[in-house]
Amino acid sequence: MSLTVREIAKAAGVSPATVSRYYSGSDVVSTEAARNIERVAKELGYTPKSKKCRDNGVIAVLIPDLQLGFYGEVLKELIEQIPRYNYRIVFIPTIEGSDHYKIFFKEMNIVGVIYLDEAIDRDIINYISSKKIKTVMCAGASFDSRSEMVHINDIAAAYEGTKYLISLGHEKILFLSDHLRNIASCFQRFTGCKRALDEIGININEEEMLGCGPVTYETGYRLTKQFLEKKTIFTAIFAFSDEMALGAISALHDFDLKVPEDVSVLGFDDISVANRIIPRLTTIHQPIKEFVTKTLEAFQELDAANSNLEITLPYKLIKGGTCTQNRGVNIYEK
Structure with missing residues (x-):
């Protein structure tokens, strides 16, 4: 025996008009009513004769x-x-x-x-x-x-990025990050970086090798300029956003330093601009499309x-042209 709208409405505790509006998509019904209608329809095996694309809110x-x-x-x-x-x-x-x-x-x-x-x-x-x-x-x-x-697993991603720089002979690495708030992504990324360096016996001096601020192009430029003006010794930069990395590259250029010949630069995110610069930015890919799909x-x-629920999606190290083998160049004696 086929069920009627009136029977579904009674079981769901709503009016027949509400059930009709819900399935016709002619008007928005409350979230609670929508849940009750869907629950009852599923329990009773009800399928409307015509079900238009409805508005879920x-x-x-x-x-x-x-x-x-x-x-x-x-x-x-x-x-x-x-x-x-x-x-x-x-x-x-x-x-x-x-x-x-x-x-x-x-x-x-x-x-x-x-x-x-x-x-x-x-x-x-x-x-x-x-x-x-x-x-x-x-x-x-x-x-x-x-x-x-x-x-993504930010600790693992940053660990892999740092290990990659180490494999190229870089041990004096400058890190550009957002302010380190507990649990936040940049805190986890810096944790991964420290872990990779700890494995080769290097303890990061945060006062000397860590710059913090909003992960923007302007911050990347400003922090890199400050480190260069202080004559901080480094052979590579790991920036926790691609835009920070681009800012760092611009600052290096203004100091007549070449990337990657003098300084290697690694970014994070793999946004579209990373593929538009020459050479292509080496970076950690975040799966934006999949982030959105799983969220919705x-x-x-x-x-x-x-x-x-916590969904952790895979990241990937994208090897572009901004990282190369450490050549032992003293950037202040060029």
Whole structure:
């Protein structure tokens, strides 16, 4: 015996009109009602005669400062992929000290949140958690245990990158990083770097060989310039973003130093610009497309009590033309 909309509605505790709106896609229904309808339909084996592409609600993407090309490429991939999941998407900039983001949650049917910034304000995290909305940290490490994560193993990736530089004879390596916050990606990357150097008996002097700041082109340029002006001895630079690496290369150029003949440079992310410079940047590839796919797939099960899922995807060392064998050049005696 075939089931009717009225029977599904009764079992789900909603009105027949709500069931009709849900399957027709003519209007958005609440997240709770949608879950109940889907649960009952699955339990009773109900399949609607005509099921249009329905609106599953809104995924909110909390975006940090967009000066980083990495975030831009993640957003581009989100825009391309999200239609196949029948969600709408809204981008909400996070501004320190502002609670304007609350307007979106009050006025829209937001069923999930994607975090991009690891350093997101704790008040924002607590507010969203109070709404019992599923959250996923895309391409980073989450400080919030209630959020799911999709990322790479940053410790292992940075370890491999440092081992590669060591294999080329580089032991005096300059590291350019974001400020080292516990758990954050750059903290993990620096941990991996230290582990690789520890294995050959080298203890990094952080005051001499570590520069910290936003992982931007400008920071990479500024920090490298400062180290050169202090006449710090190094034969290679490992920058924790491609943009930092490009900034470092520009600073080296302004000091009449060649890459990789005088100094080898290794980046991190493998964004599109890494393949547009000559020589191609040697870097650690992060799978942006797969990050986004796995993040959106996580919202297929909209459980308000997050499962603390952590998905770790593979990285890859991309050997371009900015790293070479250490030639023992003293860059200050050229």
